[in-house]
Amino acid sequence: MRIVVAYKWAPNPQDATVGRDGRVDWSRTRATVSDYDAVAAELARRVVDAGGGEVVGVCVGPAAAGSGAARKAALPKGYDRAVIVADDRLDHLDTATTAAYLAALVRRIGEVGAVLCGDGSTDVGAKLVPAYLAGLLGWPCLMEVTALSGAPGEWVVERAYGAGTQQLRATAPLVLGVATDAAVPRAAGMKDILAASKKPVETLTADDLAEVGGVVGLRAGGVELIEARPPVLRPRRHQIFDGEPAAAARDLVAALRTEGVL
């Protein structure tokens, strides 16, 4: 069987700065493979270890996604090989275009039994790429997946459902959004990292997937930026209560009663 796992090479917005004009400065951030993508890779690895086949990692991102550092971070997560579209024209892509490139990769790889994705990316966290990708492929999509077993054509999927869980059977290839706590990703040891460095990696540019613009029929544009800004923050008092916990607590409670919020 062949399972494709999508991962993203992206920075944490917590480390970025925003100018007065709302422009985000990523220059001091460092990209990583998202923690949640590693969970998806772990789930795929376990299924393929049980039933045979291969796990193929795929990534769409800026040129840095194809760098040695990015490959070294990604491959030990459990992929047998990877296909990376690394192109600075694909930096900070929107959901629809990301999904379109992933769909092109899935078709190019061929005979894929399932695509697994992390819960949401580190930088955007939209939680929409899996379902959009599924729509483009014409496959079903399930999110919050906590377990996967079986094989293509006879998948058994478990997912979080309200406060409980649901088990489903799927007779066709699927796209799955994996819950953040579905599995604890393996910690890669020296041996894994060395083995990973020998795994085949195919690196492509956007031109190699030029069909994305045409075949998928994506409408260009549709969203025009008018204005951007840092979040509008309410003015806050910034009053700190000092002293022993008991005294500070009493002072705080008194202040809150005066505010009328208690």
Added chain:
Amino acid sequence: MNVWIIVAADPAVHGLADAGRSIASASGGEVVAAVAGPRGVAEQVARCGVDRVLWFGEPGESPVEAYAPVVAAQVTRIGAALVLAAGRSGDRVLLAAVAAALGCPVLTGVNAVRAGNGAGPVVERSVYGGIAEQTERLTGPVALVMAGGGLGRGESAPVEEVAVEAGQLGGLTVTRTTGRDAASVDLTAAPRVLAIGRGVRRREDLPMIEALAAAARAGVGCSRPLAEGLGWYPRDRYIGVSGQKVAPQLYLAVGISGEVQHMSGCRGARVLVAVNKDPNALIFAEADYGIVGDLYDVVPALTAALEQGSAA
């Protein structure tokens, strides 16, 4: 300009209908809801202020996600300028399938959408975990994820059933459902919220937290790791950019550092209080009041102070 509202089993979409109505009426279009789920859901959606509801029949053993292709086919057949859905996981799956069929962008973090002055609807949204906000004009069909709002209580719009054959539902079958019914708390309606983060070290410490919540008559929420991974609370208690967004009278953040992804879920609070042992914790920059100290001392002290006050 037709506005579509896509519903996967949860009928609380009054906010989407209001937004849709303001866009549609500015351009002479209609607001149509596409509902996957039991008939009762379609009937509740019909009372949200939409013009009509298309309902895809009783799901039986099919999960709502199986309806993605048939919902997408209806929307593309009738035509859509704007497609809205709430952020719940089933809604997202159906919405993205519709957007894929339309070949249009899909945006999240939407705080508001309005008709704009003739050049297309205008959207206000938070981006990148909440570190920036953007105002954007929509010049073509777009799908938006935004807060659903509550239930509708108005006149019922007509509900039309769309015939669906089993073969159209993509080979997905539910074989078992467990533990669905648990009392869920609507934190967005709570006037006071006590939220805890990783400063709370062990599950055994939660009774201390619950005692403070009881004394403050506050609902309890948490940061993401406590609801996922640690599993101390169900997912509907997680407050943050991809969880609940609350704007209570009082938000008491205990052991929470104040990272942007959490703050975008709570910075609408009228009064924000932080308890954290790190004086440089980011959260103090957005707090009205704070105590720098060990929450294991401060939380019981607060509980005592609150109980004293009410006894007086």
